[in-house]
Amino acid sequence: MNLALVGYGRMGKTVERVAQEGGHRIAAIYTDVEPVRADRVPADVEVFIDFSLPEAVPATVREVARSGRPIVVGTTGWYEKLPEIREIVQEAGIGLLYSPNFALGVHLFFRLVEWAARLYSRLGIYDCCIQEIHHAGKADSPSGTALRLAEIVRSHWGGKSELLFDRPSGRIASHQLHVTSARCGFFPGEHSLVIDSPEDTIELRHRTRSREVFARGALRAAEWIRDRKGVFTAEDMLTDLLGQS
Ligand SMILES: NC(=O)c1ccc[n+]([C@@H]2O[C@H](COP(=O)([O-])OP(=O)(O)OC[C@H]3O[C@@H](n4cnc5c(N)ncnc54)[C@H](OP(=O)(O)O)[C@@H]3O)[C@@H](O)[C@H]2O)c1
Structure with missing residues (x-):
């Protein structure tokens, strides 16, 4: 997959390493200095993976939605904004998968x-x-x-x-x-x-013994959300992967 990372701290860097080890490509990295702007997203980005700050999530999702790509949100602490985020995602017809914990x-x-x-x-x-x-x-x-x-x-x-x-x-x-x-x-x-x-x-x-487990789960989520539309959680993904409700 061609991925865009939002946030390049502890988790962003771990996702980058695990993704590259798994044969994925990091096509863009966004930070607080250079946040996501829909008109500047490289054409080959397939999925965004966000591990940033809670206050940055609504603006990120708005821009990602404008770009028409799906997003995996690992950032925590923004869930009171979920109704607003859900509306943005549904209006844009993109996929968003979020979880407070990507250790499956x-x-x-x-x-x-x-x-x-x-x-x-x-x-x-x-x-x-x-x-x-x-x-x-x-x-x-x-x-x-x-x-x-x-x-x-x-x-x-x-x-x-x-x-x-x-x-x-x-x-x-x-x-x-x-x-x-x-x-x-x-x-x-x-x-x-x-x-x-x-x-x-x-x-x-x-x-959890290492951050890699979150990175692996987020990458699995990126593959899962790639062709889906709507708001999902890691529990939805797991239910689908395990084939049970
Ligand atoms: N879901 C999971 O499985 C899971 C697992 C681990 C962590 N997390 C969550 O993931 C988030 C990140 O954790 P972390 O340990 O990686 O934190 P961190 O090391 O503090 O990294 C967060 C990064 O996001 C950057 N950032 C701030 N505003 C941004 C913006 N508008 N656009 C893009 N990047 C921006 C920060 O830059 P500055 O430092 O310059 O502000 C920082 O580099 C936290 O909410 C944490 O709770 C979730």
Whole structure:
């Protein structure tokens, strides 16, 4: 594939290396100094891959839509803009695939978490919380993946109806789901669902060991979105690849 990268930081550079190792070509690189402009996109660009900053995403998608190419958005922290982005994508008739986490294994982890939340909450003796840890340079907190996990648990754990991201001011209420974020060192990303009773603890954890896993997932997503129109998530792609709903 001929790719255009939007953002050339930690992830942009990793995508570039993994893409080139896989025989793909980087036809353009866009940065904050030289953002995407529809009229300057090289003719051979087939798909855009964005790992930039959340505030840059709406303008990028607008220009990419004007250029008529599909885009994979790995940047996190912009999801409150999703309705606006959806409109831009639908009007332009392009494809957009976004995910807070392109480690494809994490999407199977989401399914395990959903199943665990349904099972353990039914017994009435377990409580749960979500923990995440990322490198000190991560811009957004909680991570997009932690937000997604929190929504899954809230939807499937009977009795958990409120998400609590901040430090509790006293005792936590049983209907609150506590989500904690730590920032330290170089962790590419780790997310856990901790389930606890007076006598036992169950931990489901997804640990990313390197950024390459996100790059490989984003490249897979670029291939998948190339001939599709509309807004999709990595979960849609995985459902399609696994052939099940
Ligand atoms: N979905 C996933 O699987 C996944 C995995 C890892 C990370 N992420 C997310 O990906 C994003 C990037 O992460 P990162 O670690 O690569 O961050 P990073 O190292 O800070 O890189 C972001 C880059 O985007 C550039 N940028 C800023 N505005 C831009 C614009 N308008 N157009 C193009 N580029 C622009 C920044 O330039 P300056 O530094 O000059 O501002 C910076 O080089 C974050 O939102 C992170 O949470 C997602």
